[in-house]
Amino acid sequence: xxxxxxxxxxxxxxxxxxxxIFTFFLINLAPGxxxxxVDFSSTAAEREARLARFELDRSPVERYGLWLxxxxxxxxxxxxxxxxxxxxxxxxxxxxxxxxxxxxxxALAVAFGVTLGILAGLHHNRWPDHVVSVISTLGMxxxxxxxxxxxxxxxSVNLGWLPASGSGPIGQRADLATSLRHLALPAGxxxxxxxxxxxxxxxxxxxxxxxxxxxxxxTAKGIRRRAVVLKHALRNALIPIVSIVxxxxxxxxxxxxxxxxxxxxxxxGRLAIxxxxxxxxxxxxxxxxxxxxxxVTVNLIVDLTYAVIDPRVRHD
Amino acid sequence: xFPTLNRTLKAAAVAxxxxxxxxxxxxxQDVPQGGVLQLATNADPTLNPWAPGAVIESNLINTIxxxxxxxxxxxxxxxxxxxxxxxxxxxxxxxxTFNLRxxxxxxxxxxxxxxxxxxxxxxxxxxxxxxxxxxxQFTSIDRVEIVDATTVDFVLNSxxxxxxxxxxxxxxxxxxxxxxxxxxxLTVASFNKQNPVTTGPxxxxxxxxxxxxxxxxxxxxxxxxxxxxGVTFRIIxxxxxxxxxxxAGELDVVTRLTASLASGVEASPELEVLRxxxxxxxxxxxxQNDERLTDVRVRQALLHxxxxxxxxxxxxxxxxxxxxxxxxxxxxxLYEDQVATYPYDPERAxxxxxEAGWVMGDDxxxxxxxxxxxxxxxxxQFGYLVPATLLAQQYWEDxxxxxxxxxxxWNAYIQQVVVNxxxxxxxAWWSQPPTADVAPYYSCDAVGSGNNIPNYCSEELDNLMxxxxxxxxxxxxxxxxxxMQQYMAEExxxxxxxxxxxxxxxxxxxxxxxxxxxxxxxxHAVDWYLND
Numbered sequence: 001x002x003x004x005x006x007x008x009x010x011x012x013x014x015x016x017x018x019x020x021i022f023t024f025f026l027i028n029l030a031p032g033x034x035x036x037x038v039d040f041s042s043t044a045a046e047r048e049a050r051l052a053r054f055e056l057d058r059s060p061v062e063r064y065g066l067w068l069x070x071x072x073x074x075x076x077x078x079x080x081x082x083x084x085x086x087x088x089x090x091x092x093x094x095x096x097x098x099x100x101x102x103x104x105x106x107a108l109a110v111a112f113g114v115t116l117g118i119l120a121g122l123h124h125n126r127w128p129d130h131v132v133s134v135i136s137t138l139g140m141x142x143x144x145x146x147x148x149x150x151x152x153x154x155x156s157v158n159l160g161w162l163p164a165s166g167s168g169p170i171g172q173r174a175d176l177a178t179s180l181r182h183l184a185l186p187a188g189x190x191x192x193x194x195x196x197x198x199x200x201x202x203x204x205x206x207x208x209x210x211x212x213x214x215x216x217x218x219t220a221k222g223i224r225r226r227a228v229v230l231k232h233a234l235r236n237a238l239i240p241i242v243s244i245v246x247x248x249x250x251x252x253x254x255x256x257x258x259x260x261x262x263x264x265x266x267x268x269g270r271l272a273i274x275x276x277x278x279x280x281x282x283x284x285x286x287x288x289x290x291x292x293x294x295x296v297t298v299n300l301i302v303d304l305t306y307a308v309i310d311p312r313v314r315h316d
Numbered sequence: 317x318f319p320t321l322n323r324t325l326k327a328a329a330v331a332x333x334x335x336x337x338x339x340x341x342x343x344x345q346d347v348p349q350g351g352v353l354q355l356a357t358n359a360d361p362t363l364n365p366w367a368p369g370a371v372i373e374s375n376l377i378n379t380i381x382x383x384x385x386x387x388x389x390x391x392x393x394x395x396x397x398x399x400x401x402x403x404x405x406x407x408x409x410x411x412x413t414f415n416l417r418x419x420x421x422x423x424x425x426x427x428x429x430x431x432x433x434x435x436x437x438x439x440x441x442x443x444x445x446x447x448x449x450x451x452x453q454f455t456s457i458d459r460v461e462i463v464d465a466t467t468v469d470f471v472l473n474s475x476x477x478x479x480x481x482x483x484x485x486x487x488x489x490x491x492x493x494x495x496x497x498x499x500x501x502l503t504v505a506s507f508n509k510q511n512p513v514t515t516g517p518x519x520x521x522x523x524x525x526x527x528x529x530x531x532x533x534x535x536x537x538x539x540x541x542x543x544x545x546g547v548t549f550r551i552i553x554x555x556x557x558x559x560x561x562x563x564a565g566e567l568d569v570v571t572r573l574t575a576s577l578a579s580g581v582e583a584s585p586e587l588e589v590l591r592x593x594x595x596x597x598x599x600x601x602x603x604q605n606d607e608r609l610t611d612v613r614v615r616q617a618l619l620h621x622x623x624x625x626x627x628x629x630x631x632x633x634x635x636x637x638x639x640x641x642x643x644x645x646x647x648x649x650l651y652e653d654q655v656a657t658y659p660y661d662p663e664r665a666x667x668x669x670x671e672a673g674w675v676m677g678d679d680x681x682x683x684x685x686x687x688x689x690x691x692x693x694x695x696x697q698f699g700y701l702v703p704a705t706l707l708a709q710q711y712w713e714d715x716x717x718x719x720x721x722x723x724x725x726w727n728a729y730i731q732q733v734v735v736n737x738x739x740x741x742x743x744a745w746w747s748q749p750p751t752a753d754v755a756p757y758y759s760c761d762a763v764g765s766g767n768n769i770p771n772y773c774s775e776e777l778d779n780l781m782x783x784x785x786x787x788x789x790x791x792x793x794x795x796x797x798x799x800m801q802q803y804m805a806e807e808x809x810x811x812x813x814x815x816x817x818x819x820x821x822x823x824x825x826x827x828x829x830x831x832x833x834x835x836x837x838x839x840h841a842v843d844w845y846l847n848d
Contacts, residue, residue: 084367166550
């Protein structure tokens with residue numbers, strides 16, 4: 001088990017290293033430069049002075065070397081070109097808010113997704129199955145940004161129930177209730193688009209398990225339907241659900257990019273968009289590495305969870 | 317604007333106006349006090365008006381925070397006193413003396429004086445190594461000399477009669493006692509991103525990155541405390557969300573409203589849409605490095621071919637008017653309307669092209685010496701540049717001219733068009749201070765490396781622009797700039813498209829908010845009040 005862990009972590013670091021190389025050279029290949037240095041009305045003299053200030057007149061290979069050295073020796077991710085703040089500070093400021101949104105959306109997606117999936121699986125080809133299928137088709141096909149704006153119009157503008165944007169009230173510490181009110185719309189919209197995956201996997205896994213011999217045996221023994229489903233069937237149906245949760249986590253990061261923009265949610269997704277539009281090279285690298293680290297870690301946790309749920313899976 | 321003869325008189329009048337200011341404050345006390353105004357900006361601002369990249373997301377908030385030597389009158393946009401109480405130019409127009417307001421304190425309690433003005437210009441704006449934002453507008457300034465604690469001389473290397481106008485355009489004074497020792501005064505994070513020291517009516521209370529910047533009244537402000545208890549800028553990237561929030565009552569002002577969103581705001585009884593103006597025009601630039609485009613008949617034909625009225629209707633829902641040149645009607649006497657105009661006339665366009673030797677080919681494309689008239693037309697994904705470009709492409713197709721439109725991402729567009737000048741035609745805009753001095757965009761000096769995007773160079777035009785810069789009296793300026801506008805309308809260094817209305821949505825209960833334009837409104841934030 002320890003050997004397996006060390007091997008996986010070493011692989012993870014290699015992956016992150018390759019990600020940093022690809023990201024660095026890709027963004028440097030992209031035309032244009034940091035928006036604070038190359039804006040529409042700046043003159044050639046202004047541009048040259050600014051590029052020299054940020055050492056952007058050096059070759060990309062040289063700059064990558066400097067960046068990597070600082071990271072490895074000092075844990076320093078560099079300074080944002082457009083914002084003038086250390087990248088580590090920017091990431092830490094945003095990580096918490098993104099995690100709050102991601103976990104909120106994940107919890108909603110799993111809670112509703114698994115429930116609706118079970119409902120559909122148990123009532124296979126009857127009306128509850130069709131209703132769930134309609135919900136899940138809607139979730140798959142309605143774009144996030146549109147649903148977000150509609151949700152703002154309905155719940156904030158027309159009904160006035162929920163705040164339209166931001167992660168909390170201005171200038172005061174938020175209590176739990178206020179924080180949840182701010183979280184409700186963005187997490188709800190994000191969860192709605194993630195839920196179909198959970199529903200479909202839960203439904204399919206449950207249907208398969210319900211057809212298996214041991215479930216028939218359990219039913220034949222006279223165990224109540226409820227106990228058969230919850231104790232015997234669901235546990236085995238969990239394995240594909242856990243892996244879809246692992247996959248969703250990566251989708252969560254990309255989905256939150258759109259949702260964060262619509263709801264003015266100050267998270268990593270918006271930081272990434274601003275950095276990419278503004279060619280803020282150190283910030284793009286930082287966000288990519290952080291997202292990469294999260295994905296690598298979640299995958300590792302998912303693999304370890306299999307062993308807990310399914311005693312047949314062993315990591316040697 | 318300051319006649320040599322009655323210069324003293326004028327200065328005295330300005331000084332009188334300045335002494336009357338405290339009276340104005342006393343009157344302002346009668347308006348309702350209190351309330352916090354909610355505004356939005358599209359990204360984290362940089363709280364230093366000269367920091368490279370402090371542009372659209374930072375301009376309005378910096379205008380409130382950092383007072384300038386001058387600001388625009390809410391009536392006619394002439395420069396009126398702010399940190400300077402009066403000013404005058406020497407006979408040769410090469411030395412401008414500014415008397416500074418006495419008793420002004422920074423938000424940290426230190427005294428403001430001539431050192432701060434000299435630092436802002438000598439060590440920051442004129443220091444070429446820093447590449448300060450909009451430094452290129454001040455290349456006529458050689459140095460700022462301190463005469464005494466409340467007097468400075470701007471020493472110029474060439475006459476620049478529009479100086480007081482430019483000093484009111486994103487030219488905030490920054491504190492020497494805070495930034496003077498910094499290695500680079502433009503990148504001090506604790507100042508730019510946390511708590512800048514300022515002289516404006518409001519100062520920074522809290523800056524939460526990605527969320528909001530809240531401002532609180534500056535107890536040291538020279539014109540007394542503002543009427544409002546605070547101003548908050550929420551950071552909301554998406555313009556649709558900004559409008560949705562204004563409709564939900566969470567925002568009081570939305571600036572730079574897009575035309576398509578204006579109708580939704582107009583339907584709300586609590587909000588109104590201000591149709592403001594700015595010295596801003598859209599244009600098509602025809603690269604003069606391309607020989608085909610140096611023929612003025614070709615340029616005139618390409619403008620005759622465009623139905624600009626219809627384009628304004630289609631692209632900005634009628635919120636704008638056809639432009640005749642680089643000076644907007646907003647400028648009053650300095651705007652010249654008696655110039656050559658180019659109404660929509662595809663036939664006339666065809667005749668002009670025929671005269672220039674571009675005859676219609678069998679394939680519907682004009683040709684000369686066996687070569688088709690095809691122009692590359694890169695366009696950037698920003699605002700409504702893409703739909704406007706596509707319309708121009710269709711109108712040109714009608715007269716047998718092919719525009720090869722490439723849509724590119726904004727940052728890459730800047731690299732290709734502005735930095736490398738790799739284009740034959742392109743559509744964009746210029747926004748300038750409210751003066752007719754447009755030399756940075758037209759002079760031969762600015763070809764290739766500066767803001768002269770079409771690379772248009774004419775000695776005659778340079779002379780006309782310099783005459784305007786030398787002219788001291790309003791009459792002389794008007795004469796010089798009238799001639800300049802006539803020349804430009806005839807020669808078309810740029811194809812002039814339209815002056816768009818600048819749309820601002822505001823809550824009807826917000827008063828004391830100058831309606832003339834956003835620059836002036838935000839320079840007078842001290843007067844804002846909520847009449848709930």
